[in-house]
Amino acid sequence: MGVYVITGICILLFFVIISCIKIVPQAQEFVIERLGSYYESWTTGIHFLVPFIDRVAKKISIKEQVVDFKPQPVITKDNVTMQIDTVVFFQVTDAKQFAYGVEKPMAAIENLTATTLRNIIGELELDATLTSRDFINTKITAKLDEATDRWGIKVNRVELKNILPPREIQDAMEKQMKAERERREKILQAEGEKKSAVLVAEGEKDSQILRAEAEKQAQILKAQAEKEAMILRADAAREQKILEATGEAKAIELVQQALADSIVKLNDASPSERVITLKSLEAFAKAADGRATKIIIPSEIQGIAGLAAGIKSVVDIDDKKQNG
Numbered sequence: 001m002g003v004y005v006i007t008g009i010c011i012l013l014f015f016v017i018i019s020c021i022k023i024v025p026q027a028q029e030f031v032i033e034r035l036g037s038y039y040e041s042w043t044t045g046i047h048f049l050v051p052f053i054d055r056v057a058k059k060i061s062i063k064e065q066v067v068d069f070k071p072q073p074v075i076t077k078d079n080v081t082m083q084i085d086t087v088v089f090f091q092v093t094d095a096k097q098f099a100y101g102v103e104k105p106m107a108a109i110e111n112l113t114a115t116t117l118r119n120i121i122g123e124l125e126l127d128a129t130l131t132s133r134d135f136i137n138t139k140i141t142a143k144l145d146e147a148t149d150r151w152g153i154k155v156n157r158v159e160l161k162n163i164l165p166p167r168e169i170q171d172a173m174e175k176q177m178k179a180e181r182e183r184r185e186k187i188l189q190a191e192g193e194k195k196s197a198v199l200v201a202e203g204e205k206d207s208q209i210l211r212a213e214a215e216k217q218a219q220i221l222k223a224q225a226e227k228e229a230m231i232l233r234a235d236a237a238r239e240q241k242i243l244e245a246t247g248e249a250k251a252i253e254l255v256q257q258a259l260a261d262s263i264v265k266l267n268d269a270s271p272s273e274r275v276i277t278l279k280s281l282e283a284f285a286k287a288a289d290g291r292a293t294k295i296i297i298p299s300e301i302q303g304i305a306g307l308a309a310g311i312k313s314v315v316d317i318d319d320k321k322q323n324g
Helices: 002-020 095-100 105-121 126-131 133-151 167-269 273-288 299-323
Strands: 021-024 028-034 037-042 045-048 054-061 065-068 072-075 081-092 153-164
Touching: 002 021, 021 028, 028 095, 037 095, 054 095, 065 105, 072 105, 081 105, 081 133, 095 133, 105 133, 105 153, 133 153
Parallel strands: none
Antiparallel strands: 021 045, 028 037, 028 054, 065 081, 072 081, 081 153
């Protein structure tokens, strides 16, 4: 019987010892109380409790946490009531102050957020409230961080999730937005028509300038072509005259050369007086064939002509006698 008692006591002691071994996981802290008062805060790792003296009073997460609070009614400076809900991002920095600083810290943060939000919104009008989210977020964050510091809480950021004005205000805002959109649409349409007209006018202006430049260029090219054609015609006429003059000079040169050659040949042949006389008559005949109105006959040719006439008359008499 005693063996069973000892065995039971050993098993009980084993479980007591096992229960006194505590492992603190990552991103958590354990608040330890000894005989009902705060003793210390355990961080990540393995720890041992003193049986029946120490106890884990609270397990606290030191990760950043997010709390979404329900919408709170607030009144603006121009007496418009609206509903605003907030999202708070916070982190526990001191486990002891978080455990003993305030009762129900989440409820305390919610109430502090609501009162701070009412104070800030009460200084703003409706339009400023709707357009000043960053200002409101920054101001609430600063106020909450300052107030929760003694609770071991660090408020990192506060965001306004929704801003819900009354239904009639929403209807008025929608009408105002619709009117503003229509006004902007008309302005944009007018500006578009204006820009279109300006672009059309500029296009016509550029087109006229281009046409004028094209006509000018065409006239310049035409004038240059006519000038070049005249130059070419003048060059051709000049070349033709040069060729004609060269041909005439060559012909005269050839005639003179032929005449000189004939004289040389006549001199070489030692012509008789009769041949010279005959050649003179041939030359005289050619001269008489020309268009000259006056012909001067040398005396020698006149004698020759008389002689020729006498010979012709004698020949004619002989012919008559033979025929008779």
